[in-house]
Amino acid sequence: MYTQLPGASQLQYGGSSIPDVARSGQLDALIALERIGTRSRFSCNQQIYCQGESGGECWYRVISGTVRITNLLQDGRRHIAEFCFSDDGFGLESTAERSFSAEAVGDVTVMRYPRAATERLAEGYPAVARLLRDMALKSLTAAQSRLIILGRMTATERVVSFLLELSERFDSEKHIELPMCRCDIGDYLGLTIETVCRVFSDLKRRGVIEVLPHSITLLDRFALEAMGED
């Protein structure tokens, strides 16, 4: 069971190490939280929850794999609000009806936490309340920084910032395995799949990245950062 606990070092509680966590009673809170969670698996393109579905009865945490949070317009235009990787939380919504769907990008394992029980827990454990708040704030920061990308950046800048974001997420590795297809990238960046391809090809031609269908290698991070603006 404890293997499902988010590692204390990942919790961003001001430089917390295991002893700190234990001393401040946060470990109790986290154990209580894990007790109300259940583990489940989804395979590629399976829906975890669906836009329009009543109530956010649950929220989730990614254990392994990648989840995309999508939004569909009636005429079929799609947008991806967020990619969630391991240890990211998702599915906490304030509205009565889900305004997004969550889908597995590849094979995915998640923990599911019932909302009502979590609320009750948050009343008793400030650490749980804080965890929820930090989760929401983290998503908020991510969403807001993407607003300027979608609103004001060129196709090249969008793709570059996407690559740098991914690289940073995976410990600044030069080699990035792309779990998602070109179509997902386009829908994430507000571009068509063709434009994403063209930008990749262009960056390859300029020698700053190496491109394979499901992986990218950053050859010249300095040049990339210069192209990424901001």
Place this chain on the structure above:
Amino acid sequence: MYTQLPGASQLQYGGSSIPDVARSGQLDALIALERIGTRSRFSCNQQIYCQGESGGECWYRVISGTVRITNLLQDGRRHIAEFCFSDDGFGLESTAERSFSAEAVGDVTVMRYPRAATERLAEGYPAVARLLRDMALKSLTAAQSRLIILGRMTATERVVSFLLELSERFDSEKHIELPMCRCDIGDYLGLTIETVCRVFSDLKRRGVIEVLPHSITLLDRFALEAMGED
């Protein structure tokens, strides 16, 4: 002092009326919160805090007026992440350094709450923790619904959704006073000021709105909603 309290009816605590709030101890929490807050005023275009500034030492709540949350790129491109109207909270950030500026759009009065004291309060009062979380979730929902607007919608759809959003925010009034200039609207919607003007003119020509420099009247809401998609 109590006049600065957000009205209980606006707090979205599951149908809370004053007696409910008092019974559950939430009133105590809110009074404690107000005690650590200070009121301040800003005039048009004055900065409340600045992008790059160290630490989010404080968060804020709008008492009256409009605040814009902006993001500036080195080359001068600007984006507005959010407009905050009365009773909206802003300035809660998870990062060490502010990634946005907050500026008064007209004359503005806000309450300022020190972050550290609020955290301490949240440890003791679950209601405060919940208020903070709801605030973050509300901003998150707003930011995420704007992602699809910026990523996938046409100029007309963006402007229409902006008008409908404003109208909804002001009790579905047909007549909307625009506190912000065309430039702010453009930066909010990821469009140029000229495009915003052209769309306004086009909607006027089609007879669905009436346009004055600082106010808009919705003449045909049905037509507008049809143009807004989603």
Place this chain on the structure above:
DNA sequence: CGCCAGTTTGACCAAGATCAACGCAAGTGG
């Protein structure tokens, strides 16, 4: 009255969308 900032309109241009064709690898079935 003239100035000035904000707004509106028009002419032209370019970034990226659309449409279409092709490449390529992994199935699938005879």
Place this chain on the structure above:
DNA sequence: CCACTTGCGTTGATCTTGGTCAAACTGGCG
């Protein structure tokens, strides 16, 4: 084993939307 299909990725030709640049208009204010 080989034709055939299918899904994804890439590339090219053309078109459209919205950006850019420039000029005119408007209203408030000294």
